[in-house]
Amino acid sequence: MPFVRNGERVIPGQKLCVIEELTPGKGTYEDENGIVRAAIPGVVRLDLMNYVVEVKGKSADQELPSGKDIVIGYVLGMRDEVAAIKIVKSVHGVLKGMVFTGALHISQASPRGYLNTLYDGYRPGDIVKLKVLSGPPYVLSAKGNRLGVILAHCSNCGAPLYLRKDGNLKCKRCGNTEKRVTSVDYVLRER
CATH class of the missing domain: 2.40.50.140 (Nucleic acid-binding proteins)
Structure with a gap:
């Protein structure tokens, strides 16, 4: 069960779920203990069909670098x-x-x-x-x-x-x- 609900506001570093529950998406990261955390301030989006958690920031200005950038x-x-x-x-x-x-x-x-x-x-x-x-x-x-x-x-x-x-x-x-x-x-x- 995730630590947060869909639509909840979060701050950077806040626990969202464990890696066994949902995969980290945009605006999130996995720490060394397998906890998925918010990387930016924003609103949680839980995609339970694809098992992904994301944090949507206020704007595109809060886009994080990703692989191959x-x-x-x-x-x-x-x-x-x-x-x-x-x-x-x-x-x-x-x-x-x-x-x-x-x-x-x-x-x-x-x-x-x-x-x-x-x-x-x-x-x-x-x-x-x-x-x-x-x-x-x-x-x-x-x-x-x-x-x-x-x-x-x-x-x-x-x-x-x-x-x-x-x-x-x-x-x-x-x-x-x-x-x-x-x-x-x-x-x-x-x-």
């Missing part, structure tokens, strides 16, 4: 094997006014082979374009030639880095050269 964000912080990414925009127009956090694991960090550490391809503050694999919590991937870093700044002086023809990034202010896992959509290119 392409998102834009920036690297909040990182360790050798995982980076926290603040997702701020979807390429397909969802997320208006909303911000989410995702994780980029080293196994999903490069389409061109293995990195020894995430620092070989990313730095905090880099603007990235990534694909959503699953979530929430959001698991992200840079496996694809249009995915990866789309704008980076110099680790020495903070100036924007320009993509050179050899694939390295160069700072025009201090001359520093750095490497990143760059997207073919990298914003600044050396001429």
Whole structure:
């Protein structure tokens, strides 16, 4: 028996049901204990014919990223094997006014082979374009030639880095050269 009724208003994190009762739909997620919870504020919709529970927000602005969505964000912080990414925009127009956090694991960090550490391809503050694999919590991937870093700044002086023809990034202010896992959509290119 679900914890909520059809049409009931809920808040993010509120218990809706257990996974054995109903499948999580839009506006919901399954936590690590098998509890389906609300991901956004809104109204519960129980589809008992298809065994799905959804939460409908006030507007399309509360649409959540889903698998295979392409998102834009920036690297909040990182360790050798995982980076926290603040997702701020979807390429397909969802997320208006909303911000989410995702994780980029080293196994999903490069389409061109293995990195020894995430620092070989990313730095905090880099603007990235990534694909959503699953979530929430959001698991992200840079496996694809249009995915990866789309704008980076110099680790020495903070100036924007320009993509050179050899694939390295160069700072025009201090001359520093750095490497990143760059997207073919990298914003600044050396001429």
